[in-house]
Amino acid sequence: MSSLVRDVRQVARGWRWTHRPLPPRSAEPHHTFPEFKEFPTDWARSPVAVAARTAILRGGLTPLVRHETTLHVTGLDVLDDLDGPVIFVANHSSHLDTALLLTTLPARWQRKVTVGAAADYFFDVWWRAVGSALVFSTFPIERGGVGLSETPTRLLADGWSLVMFPEGTRSPDGWTRRFRLGAAYLAATARVPVVPIALVGSFAAMPRGRSWPKPGRPEVHVRYGRPLHLQDGEEPRAFGARVNAAVATLLDEDKTDWYAAAKRAAAGTTPSPSGPDIARWRRVWESSASPTSRKKPKAWR
Amino acid sequence: MSRPGFVLEVDDRTPPLLVHSGESFRLQEFPLGTRVIYPPESLPGVPDVDETIEQALLHPLDSEPLPSLLHAGMKLTIAFDDLSLPLPPMRKPDIRQRIIEHVLEHAARAGVDDVQLIAANALHRRMTPDELKAIVGERVFRSFWPDNLVNFDAEDRKNLTHLGMTEQNEDVEISKRAAESDLLVYVNVNLVAMDGGWKSTAIGLASYNSLRHHHNAHTMVHSRSFMDRHNSQLHSSAWRMGRVLSQHVKVFQIETTLNNDAFPAQYGFLTKREWEWSLRDQATYLGAKRGIDVLPAKARRKLFQSMEAPYAVTGISAGSVEPVHDETLSRVHRQQLVEVDGQSDVLVLGLPYLCPYNVNSVMNPILAACLGLGYFFNMYVGQPLVRKGGAVILNHPVPWEFSTLHHPSYVDFFEEVLSVSTDPKVIEQKFEQQYATDPWYVHLYRTSYAYHGVHPFYMWYWCAHALDHVGDVIWVGGDRRSVARMGMRSASTFADALEMASDTVGSSPSITYMHAPPHVLAHVT
Numbered sequence: 001m002s003s004l005v006r007d008v009r010q011v012a013r014g015w016r017w018t019h020r021p022l023p024p025r026s027a028e029p030h031h032t033f034p035e036f037k038e039f040p041t042d043w044a045r046s047p048v049a050v051a052a053r054t055a056i057l058r059g060g061l062t063p064l065v066r067h068e069t070t071l072h073v074t075g076l077d078v079l080d081d082l083d084g085p086v087i088f089v090a091n092h093s094s095h096l097d098t099a100l101l102l103t104t105l106p107a108r109w110q111r112k113v114t115v116g117a118a119a120d121y122f123f124d125v126w127w128r129a130v131g132s133a134l135v136f137s138t139f140p141i142e143r144g145g146v147g148l149s150e151t152p153t154r155l156l157a158d159g160w161s162l163v164m165f166p167e168g169t170r171s172p173d174g175w176t177r178r179f180r181l182g183a184a185y186l187a188a189t190a191r192v193p194v195v196p197i198a199l200v201g202s203f204a205a206m207p208r209g210r211s212w213p214k215p216g217r218p219e220v221h222v223r224y225g226r227p228l229h230l231q232d233g234e235e236p237r238a239f240g241a242r243v244n245a246a247v248a249t250l251l252d253e254d255k256t257d258w259y260a261a262a263k264r265a266a267a268g269t270t271p272s273p274s275g276p277d278i279a280r281w282r283r284v285w286e287s288s289a290s291p292t293s294r295k296k297p298k299a300w301r
Numbered sequence: 302m303s304r305p306g307f308v309l310e311v312d313d314r315t316p317p318l319l320v321h322s323g324e325s326f327r328l329q330e331f332p333l334g335t336r337v338i339y340p341p342e343s344l345p346g347v348p349d350v351d352e353t354i355e356q357a358l359l360h361p362l363d364s365e366p367l368p369s370l371l372h373a374g375m376k377l378t379i380a381f382d383d384l385s386l387p388l389p390p391m392r393k394p395d396i397r398q399r400i401i402e403h404v405l406e407h408a409a410r411a412g413v414d415d416v417q418l419i420a421a422n423a424l425h426r427r428m429t430p431d432e433l434k435a436i437v438g439e440r441v442f443r444s445f446w447p448d449n450l451v452n453f454d455a456e457d458r459k460n461l462t463h464l465g466m467t468e469q470n471e472d473v474e475i476s477k478r479a480a481e482s483d484l485l486v487y488v489n490v491n492l493v494a495m496d497g498g499w500k501s502t503a504i505g506l507a508s509y510n511s512l513r514h515h516h517n518a519h520t521m522v523h524s525r526s527f528m529d530r531h532n533s534q535l536h537s538s539a540w541r542m543g544r545v546l547s548q549h550v551k552v553f554q555i556e557t558t559l560n561n562d563a564f565p566a567q568y569g570f571l572t573k574r575e576w577e578w579s580l581r582d583q584a585t586y587l588g589a590k591r592g593i594d595v596l597p598a599k600a601r602r603k604l605f606q607s608m609e610a611p612y613a614v615t616g617i618s619a620g621s622v623e624p625v626h627d628e629t630l631s632r633v634h635r636q637q638l639v640e641v642d643g644q645s646d647v648l649v650l651g652l653p654y655l656c657p658y659n660v661n662s663v664m665n666p667i668l669a670a671c672l673g674l675g676y677f678f679n680m681y682v683g684q685p686l687v688r689k690g691g692a693v694i695l696n697h698p699v700p701w702e703f704s705t706l707h708h709p710s711y712v713d714f715f716e717e718v719l720s721v722s723t724d725p726k727v728i729e730q731k732f733e734q735q736y737a738t739d740p741w742y743v744h745l746y747r748t749s750y751a752y753h754g755v756h757p758f759y760m761w762y763w764c765a766h767a768l769d770h771v772g773d774v775i776w777v778g779g780d781r782r783s784v785a786r787m788g789m790r791s792a793s794t795f796a797d798a799l800e801m802a803s804d805t806v807g808s809s810p811s812i813t814y815m816h817a818p819p820h821v822l823a824h825v826t
Binding site for chain 2: 003004007008010011014015021022023024025026027029030031032
């Protein structure tokens with residue numbers, strides 16, 4: 001019996017039962033990736049699952065996020081005038097980002113939003129797929145270039161808003177990477193507005209490699225921007241650039257103020273969100289500092 | 302589309318790799334940086350085997366079509382490879398059966414009455430009627446057994462013909478029936494590059510008098526390798542003999558090649574690359590491993606020996622021996638050849654339960670050594686996978702176990718000969734003649750199912766090149782007494798074996814693991 005247990009352990013360890021399987025590096029050119037089969041997530045958008053998620057978000061995740069971080073949310077009023085599905089597009093540097101977005105959205109949006117998540121990361125093993133679909137309302141996005149899934153279009157048509165991180169993966173150094181055009185194409189195809197969002201401080205609070213925010217309630221900012229609509233005759237590529245610029249302006253706004261950022265945007269001098277071209281450690285060093293919010297004016301001086 | 306073979310470099314993502322070890326297998330973790338040679342994936346079989354056979358017979362290479370070689374009143378002999386090929390035995394119908402049936406249909410149409418089928422077993426054991434039937438099929442067996450379907454008897458002096466000498470004074474003595482036929486059709490299964498060509502007729506139908514010229518320590522040491530015909534003295538000798546033979550008898554050679562589907566579908570994990578194992582493969586491995594571990598030895602052997610390979614035929618060529626064989630080799634290379642850059646300090650081999658000489662029998666220590674150091678070590682073109690003076694680590698339990706029915710002379714060879722010397726040249730000089738001519742062994746070879754008395758010597762000669770080349774041979778999990786008798790060492794685990802090899806190759810050697818079966822032929826540059 002002990003030899004069986006030993007063999008099972010060896011297989012479990014060797015084939016990474018709790019992780020996604022990876023081919024050896026030298027075998028990658030010879031590796032045939034299995035045909036992409038989308039993990040079914042429709043069940044996670046059923047009324048029962050939505051009710052369960054709402055309870056989890058309100059009763060568990062929201063208090064947890066607010067307990068572990070010092071959260072500042074601005075710009076939510078932009079959603080007041082919106083009705084119907086939108087695509088929320090944000091920069092991405094931490095696993096905290098999804099939780100920040102879901103827990104800061106107003107209740108009516110929270111109930112009808114779903115998050116595009118990397119199929120190879122969040123849907124590699126069944127328990128992770130089920131967990132993320134239930135708690136974070138995720139649906140799988142294949143990053144391996146196997147063709148676009150029809151799921152996002154279908155979800156928008158069904159009235160679900162999407163959260164997408166066009167960088168495709170978490171930033172390795174906290175600075176924003178190039179936006180892929182998938183979200184812009186999708187918005188153009190489905191004729192839905194894009195709401196840009198800037199997430200600041202999440203890299204400092206919980207960078208790659210951490211599974212829990214740093215102690216000390218690090219400060220994080222969630223800044224919602226005005227929705228962007230595809231203009232007549234506008235190409236998705238140009239629209240994508242506009243979305244990218246809107247997020248950059250929001251990040252600039254977080255460092256300065258709304259008016260200064262608006263002036264710089266108008267003059268085309270918004271600092272690049274991809275950060276300065278300096279040594280990697282300096283980029284990481286800068287990103288790993290928590291943002292500082294301006295102190296509230298004291299009521300009594 | 303079949304993927305080519307390649308050389309894997311073990312890294313932190315590499316799962317443990319399957320290693321065969323006799324009638325068992327296990328997963329072995331290899332040191333980072335170990336090179337692992339994987340064979341190409343199975344090539345697709347020909348879409349219509351019967352049509353391919355017919356095309357080969359009607360459009361042969363450098364020969365008239367078979368029907369024009371057949372006529373009433375002629376003497377036709379069909380010789381075919383014995384049960385040592387392919388390994389594991391092929392799922393029925395055997396390709397030899399299908400080809401022989403086609404040849405016989407043509408012969409029947411031509412009105413040929415005098416037909417004899419001979420299993421070209423040389424000094425191998427005779428096959429039982431059931432074993433013969435499995436190869437030639439029920440129709441052929443019923444039509445020709447027992448008078449005109451026979452095992453070749455290399456000790457039946459009155460049925461041997463001395464055809465002459467080669468330019469290097471080698472006797473060419475083969476089956477009289479074959480030598481005196483108007484047409485000798487040879488039906489071959491070319492599992493590895495060593496098979497086929499003139500080796501089929503000039504060795505398969507030859508007597509000890511002829512075989513001794515190339516089955517000796519000197520020739521074997523200078524066959525580098527057996528799988529590279531142009532650098533193999535064994536093959537050069539066979540080719541010389543073939544040229545003598547061709548002056549006396551018209552040979553119509555039919556060679557077939559198989560793909561790498563060596564194991565039934567339910568054991569698919571045995572041929573899959575480990576990181577591509579599905580959950581089902583992993584569960585099958587665990588179930589099979591557990592089942593094998595708890596099975597009694599007899600049942601385990603029965604289970605393994607009953608395995609039939611679902612080989613697909615990748616091609617059939619017919620006609621003159623040499624052009625046919627050239628075409629065959631190109632197909633074998635396409636299925637098995639892998640480019641490997643340079644040698645390593647240590648070569649690791651996992652030896653399965655079967656070699657050409659223990660079908661339906663026991664793999665005794667000499668056969669295990671022959672499989673590892675004779676066959677697997679020689680699966681190269683260019684230069685050996687391990688450097689001169691390096692170490693070979695073999696995985697096999699090497700039980701002190703013999704079949705007295707099939708391998709009676711092996712028992713005495715192991716007890717009497719290897720206890721005196723393990724040097725192939727010494728034992729050849731001292732003992733070979735005695736075993737080759739021993740009347741009891743001759744009697745058992747002719748009337749029972751015993752390998753010829755000299756056969757264990759040949760097995761030991763097969764190891765001669767490896768024994769000459771490497772500095773250390775270590776068996777993982779090998780019976781210490783058996784291994785010591787062969788002048789080698791045994792280790793309990795792979796880690797221990799590496800530790801022991803450090804005396805020869807240092808503490809951080811380069812390691813190559815040849816992931817076989819299925820067969821892989823390394824082109825080492």
